[in-house]
Amino acid sequence: MARALIAGSERKVPSGTSVGPASGNERVEVSIYLKDAVPSGHLTRSVLHMARAARLKPSLEQIAQFAREHSLTVTLMEPHRRLMKVSGRIEDLEAAFGTKLHIFEHQGRRFRARTGSLSVPTAFAEKIEAVLGLDNRPIATPKIAFPRVPQAATGYLPSTMGVLYNFPTTHGRGQGECIALIELGGGYRASDVAAAFAAMGISPPTVTAVPVSGGSNDPGRDQGADGEVGLDIQVAGGIAPRARIAVYFAPNTDQGFVDAISAAVHDTVNAPSVLSISWGSAESQWTGQAIASMGSAFSDAATFRVTVCAASGDSLATDGVTDGQAHVDFPASSPLVVGCGGTRIAASKDKISGETVWNSDGGGTGGGVSALFALPPYQLTAKVPVSVSTAKAGRGVPDVASDADPNSGYRVVVDGITQIIGGTSASAPLWAGLFALLNEAHGAVGQPHKVLYAHPSAFRDIRKGDNRSGNVGYSAGLGWDACTGLGSPDGTALLSAFASQS
Secondary structure, eight states: EEEOOTTTTOOOSSSSEEEEETTTTOOOEEEHHHHHHOOOSSHHHHHHHHHHHHHHHHHHHHHHHHHHHOEEEEEEEEGTEEEEHHHHHHHHHHHTTTTOOEEEEEEEEEEEEEEEEEEHHHHHHHEEEEEEEESOOOOEOOBBBBEEEESOOOBBOHHHHHTTTTOSSSSSSSTEEEEEEESOOOOOHHHHHHHHHHHSSSOOOOOEEETTTTOOOTTOOOOHHHHHHHHHHHHHHHHHHTEEEEEEOOOOOHHHHHHHHHHHHHHHOOOOSSEOOOOEEEESSHHHHHHHHHHHHHHHHHHTTTTTEEESSOOOOOOOOSSOOEEEEEETTTTTTTTEEEEEEEEEEEEEEEEOOEETTTEEOOEEESSSSSSOGGGTTTHHHHHEEEEEEEEESSSSSEEOGGGGOEEEEEEEEEEEEEEEEHHHHHHHHHHHHHHHHHHHHSSSSHHHHHOOGEEOOOSBBBBBTTBBBBBOOOOSTTTTTTTTEOOHHHHHHTTTOO
């Protein structure tokens, strides 16, 4: 039977040491995502789900038959998510998808990896967008940062940030909204949530853990990941304390990442109106198929009027890549996502007295020009420069910013300890909390970029600082820049801006 390559599935040799071939008898579950047309206009989840199920059923049945012919078991079929999961022995999966899996070790972690592209029968190769899970190398890092000298850092309660940024308090503080948090490790304790909100003097929100693809709420194993989860919950909840919070836990793989976002976007039980993502990696680290499949989930989010916020990264303009070139972080670089950069604030008597680009102690806000995505329409007048490394135009990152420097960080409770944490991981849930407030006031705002870029006066324009790493980077300046985007928010002014659009 003739076979064809799956577009975008090519993998390079990973960093680390090869241990040897993967055991042929080990069982693995993979996620197969199908392509589907981007819906026009806005639809409810139920309407899109019904239409997609009817449209994709024949293709899913065709692929299911292929799986059975290779001794694989269909474990999940969710046409509304464009998703089928199959499991089987590695030996059978290798034969089905035309690859070989090997075990690697890197930085204390052991994982499966492959090189080259995947293939399937030509009859349905064009229908498949991604096959994820054969290779389970870690894909992302949490965008979290700790002060080098904790005793010298200034810590603000998350709720205080809402005061400093003039967030609206005239409505129900997020009542009726749900904020989804995507987590690729770690966990939270109810006692930490209770202690953190007691310190803020407000009732804690309802927090629900949602396991995805083998992930779970698992505090105590990874303090860094626990810090990420705690920061996300306490910042989002501190801004919108009456919103419900659903935390989607998945493994730190491209499969887990895409599965978690897809699960959140299509969740009809929790029905989040905002997603906050504080994990990511440089665009160059991703396969084309993973980016395409996550992008399809973001398109569905836009269809449902769900706003997605993502951290722009904590490793300055190189995004932690050591090739001496500028890079931006994905998923913050997606044109369908609100990329959230970082600043450093000084405050006195509930007022911000100064705000600059976060760049301190070797870390700082990510930002720059995408190598993957073209300049979107909403940035046509933003004067986005060309990339300092490639001299090519592209989508500018970030869109917005807020406090992220750990030296002016957030006072949170993690694993029973009160500590100060920063990173653009704080900026994403802060903006997610703000969008929950805006949604409550005006109905779901959905894709907010057009309104954001049309109202620059609703931002504090950050004009001091840069995100240079060595000789690579960008400077802040008048208007949009590749450090802090449009700037940090004036929440009440944004409430008025979106009122004019509702």
